[in-house]
Amino acid sequence: MPQPRKQFGQHWLRSEKALSQIVAAAELRKSDRAEHTAQDIPQNNTLQSNIRSDRVLEIGPGTGILTHQLLSQAQSVVAVEIDRDLCERLTKKLGDIDNFLLLQGDFLSLELETLLNPFPDFQNPNKVVANIPYNITGPILEKLLGTIAHPAPTPFDLIVLLVQKEIALRLNSKAGSKHFGALSVRVQYLAECEFICDVPAKAFQPPPKVDSAVIRLRPRSLEQPAHNPAQLETLLKLGFSSKRKMLRNNLQSVIGRDRLSQLLEELGVNSQSRAEDLSVNQWVALSNKL
Ligand code: SAH
16 A cells, blocks of 8 residues: 555545445446447447446546456446656556546646546536545535536536545535535535445545545436525625524524514525525525525
């Protein structure tokens, strides 16, 4: 194992159980067309199986332990790794595999367009599966999903990430729960979020200071989206700015207290509510009523 570098958030996953839970959560499909001769399969079938096979984007392949499993179950893998030494190792280990493409660089500064059309003959990834560096979880989520005001134009079908457990709880929480916050609303607005499983700190080498969990996100559009997404973002920012305060205090610079009480009543919400008491749909409805 290479010496882990702290600045890149390197913690090598070493639990077989966690690895298989991540891979299973990604529901990967691979076409078996290579095992047939051209005559075996009618043309439209070939096309269909191609469409149904998954192309994975992996962020931070590290030593390649997860990459290896992804390669065996997906049609192809594009991996982005920032650490030059690791890239050299990975090239030696997996460089000859023709459904694997390694890009060296900072995932956050790569144009997603480049990632989605990496090279001619290489199909664009439709799923993301990764054990990411925890210090850049927020920016990674934003890059993959976009924001409420600017959702990702070509969203992935599915995203499976290993994250800090605290974040997984926030993404999976409902209004009224102590884990529900601005991040929950922002991400749940853009994607359906599921908590898949816990991953203990000892599953990594070196173990991180926090416990981890696997989450699965399915990007989607809300049935009733915000008419003015930028306004919704402002409301969330102000509403959650001071967690212990009631909404009518946090939002008083944009909505008068009486008006807000009336709007909350229309939504069937107590006028003394705090930001974390409103569901995603209620936040959208509040914004749409303004
Ligand atoms: N997937 C591996 C490694 C996880 S550790 C495993 O499960 O064992 C996180 C990985 O992300 C490291 O390899 C680290 O070098 C890489 N990384 C950190 N910051 C990155 C960035 N901005 N862009 C791409 N990769 C990054």
